[in-house]
Amino acid sequence: MATVERNGQWTNRIASAENGEASQLHRLAEVREQQGVSLRSAARQLGVDVRQAREQEGETTDLRLSDLYAWQKVLCVPLAELLIDAEAPLSRPVMERARLVRIMKTVKAIIECAVSPATQRMAENLSSQLQEVMPELAEVGPWHSVGQRRGLDELGRAAERLISEDSLIRYEWD
Numbered sequence: 001m002a003t004v005e006r007n008g009q010w011t012n013r014i015a016s017a018e019n020g021e022a023s024q025l026h027r028l029a030e031v032r033e034q035q036g037v038s039l040r041s042a043a044r045q046l047g048v049d050v051r052q053a054r055e056q057e058g059e060t061t062d063l064r065l066s067d068l069y070a071w072q073k074v075l076c077v078p079l080a081e082l083l084i085d086a087e088a089p090l091s092r093p094v095m096e097r098a099r100l101v102r103i104m105k106t107v108k109a110i111i112e113c114a115v116s117p118a119t120q121r122m123a124e125n126l127s128s129q130l131q132e133v134m135p136e137l138a139e140v141g142p143w144h145s146v147g148q149r150r151g152l153d154e155l156g157r158a159a160e161r162l163i164s165e166d167s168l169i170r171y172e173w174d
Helices: 028-034 039-046 050-056 065-075 092-113 117-133 135-139 165-169
Strands: 002-006 009-013
Touching: 028 065, 028 092, 039 050, 039 065, 092 117, 092 135, 117 135
Parallel strands: none
Antiparallel strands: 002 009
16 A cells, blocks of 8 residues: 555545556545436535545555445445455445436436426426435435535535735726
C-alpha cells in the first residue's frame, strides 16, 4: 500500500504486485452513474464536498469500511455491489433497479411538464404502476431540466463570490 498526495489530501492506494500500478478496489463511480445519482447529490448526502466525493469514488482509492457503508446507503445497493469481484458485472437485481429508477425519473419529468391532461393522466398511471413493482420509486424525483436543484437553505456559487465596492461604484444608478 502506498500513501499518495493528491489535491492536497493524502490517500491510500494499493499497488498490484506485477506492474506497480494501482489496482481497482471498488466501483463507486460506475454504480453511482447507473443509479442515476449525481456526484453533487452524493456528496451532499455523504456530508462531504464534491472534490472529496470525487476522490473517494476513484477506483484505486482505499476507503475505510465506514466510508463504503455511507456510499452504500446513498446508492441503495448491497455493499457487495460496490466492491470489485474479478470481472463480474453488477448483479441482475441492481441493474434492474437502476433501469427502473431511470424510467421513473423520465415519467416524473413527463408529469412535471405535461401540457395536456391526457398525457398527465397516462404518466401518473405509469408512475403508479411502476410503484406497484417497486414501492421505493415513489421517492424518485424527475431528471433535472436545468442544472442541479438546490434546497431552500443552500446558496449558489454567486453568493460565495466577493464583489468589491469599487465595481459597484463604477456603474451609475439611475
